[in-house]
Amino acid sequence: MSPAPWSWFPDWWLPNFQTLLSQTVDPVLLARYALQAILTTLPIVLADYLFGLAILRLLKLNLAKGLKHASALALGTGAAALGLFLFGSFGRLTFKGLLAFTILQAILGLALTWRELKLPRLRWAYLWAIPFTIVVVPDLMLPILEYDSTMYHMASARYYMEQQKFPYHEGIRFNAQPHMPVMLYMRQWWLTGDANIIKLVNLEYLTILLGLFAWMARRYRIPLGILAAASLVFGSPIFGYIARQEYADLALTARPSLPSALPGGSGAGASLAVLSIPS
Numbered sequence: 001m002s003p004a005p006w007s008w009f010p011d012w013w014l015p016n017f018q019t020l021l022s023q024t025v026d027p028v029l030l031a032r033y034a035l036q037a038i039l040t041t042l043p044i045v046l047a048d049y050l051f052g053l054a055i056l057r058l059l060k061l062n063l064a065k066g067l068k069h070a071s072a073l074a075l076g077t078g079a080a081a082l083g084l085f086l087f088g089s090f091g092r093l094t095f096k097g098l099l100a101f102t103i104l105q106a107i108l109g110l111a112l113t114w115r116e117l118k119l120p121r122l123r124w125a126y127l128w129a130i131p132f133t134i135v136v137v138p139d140l141m142l143p144i145l146e147y148d149s150t151m152y153h154m155a156s157a158r159y160y161m162e163q164q165k166f167p168y169h170e171g172i173r174f175n176a177q178p179h180m181p182v183m184l185y186m187r188q189w190w191l192t193g194d195a196n197i198i199k200l201v202n203l204e205y206l207t208i209l210l211g212l213f214a215w216m217a218r219r220y221r222i223p224l225g226i227l228a229a230a231s232l233v234f235g236s237p238i239f240g241y242i243a244r245q246e247y248a249d250l251a252l253t254a255r256p257s258l259p260s261a262l263p264g265g266s267g268a269g270a271s272l273a274v275l276s277i278p279s
Contacts, residue, residue, distance in 0.1 A: 034137055037197040044191060045204055047102045048076030050109025055079065057112055066215030066229075070208045074258050077184060077204055080105065084183040088166035095190050102191065132230070140199040153179075154195070157186035181251040205254040212258055 052072030056063070063071060083101050087093045152173040159169055166178045181201075188198045213229035222228050 030138070034141065037141055037192070037194070037200060038137065040192045040194075041188070041197065041200045041203070043106070044102060044188065045073075045207075047106035047109070048080055048204065049073055050076070050113060051079055051105040052076030052109070053116070054109040054112040057116070064215050064218070066211040066213075066218065068211075070211030070215070070258055073204050073208050073211070074255055076105070076109075078180075078255075080187065081180045081183050084187060085166070085178060088160060088164075088178060088183075091165040093160060093164040093166075098187055098190055102187070137200070140202060141197050153182055153185065154189075154198075156182050157189060157198075160186055161190060184251075202250055205250045208254040208258060 049069075049072050052075035053068075055075045056068065056072060061071075080102070083105075084093070084098070087097055087101070152175065155172050156169075156175055156178070159172065159175075160166055160178065160183075169175050184201050184204075185198045188201050189195050192198075210229055213232050217228045
């Protein structure tokens with residue numbers, strides 16, 4: 001199969017939006033489905049975030065806000081993937097096991113960090129999240145049709161779910177070992193029970209990049225830094241095009257970008273840099 005032709009964000013979004021507004025789609029049902037997808041995804045994201053905050057607390061790292069949020073998500077998803085890998089390695093990969101592990105992540109994270117948790121201050125700059133949600137979330141909920149995902153990413157995830165472990169399958173490409181993004185997509189698929197919304201995991205990777213760039217914008221005193229960070233993240237081809245075709249690329253962009261901004265060399269900073277790198 002030849003590579004997909006280059007397409008900029010408005011080129012692919014407009015046809016998708018027109019499809020969503022066609023007579024075959026009920027806008028009320030679509031809105032309910034999107035809300036359901038977000039509400040079922042948020043507990044998973046919160047579990048990762050809280051557990052990551054707990055790791056930061058144990059490492060005694062005091063990071064700036066944007067960098068702290070990005071690091072918490074990176075560490076939380078890394079811990080989740082490690083747990084999935086252990087479950088699969090011992091042939092105990094089940095829905096109940098994944099659900100219990102995710103709940104345990106949230107409980108442990110909340111127990112260690114509840115005194116530090118604060119509601120974010122509402123700012124006018126955050127209004128960009130409204131059009132972002134309207135544009136991006138429905139696109140992430142479209143059926144899984146990309147070549148890479150149908151040939152091996154999601155094929156691997158489904159095979160792992162059926163076998164309840166991580167066996168090798170000679171008919172699936174790049175299947176010698178489970179990829180970290182595939183394990184997280186598998187978790188989303190299993191816990192939500194819906195294969196169409198597994199790409200909402202990308203919201204965690206986007207948040208990591210957004211937090212990192214927001215911290216950089218604030219450090220260099222860029223006016224309206226959160227908007228500049230959002231423009232940089234969502235205007236990049238890695239989000240507008242590549243991430244829609246190749247599942248692993250967004251994870252490979254988000255996770256190695258974070259250690260480059262963290263204190264390294266020795267002590268907790270070096271430990272965090274190692275833990276943040278994708279497995």
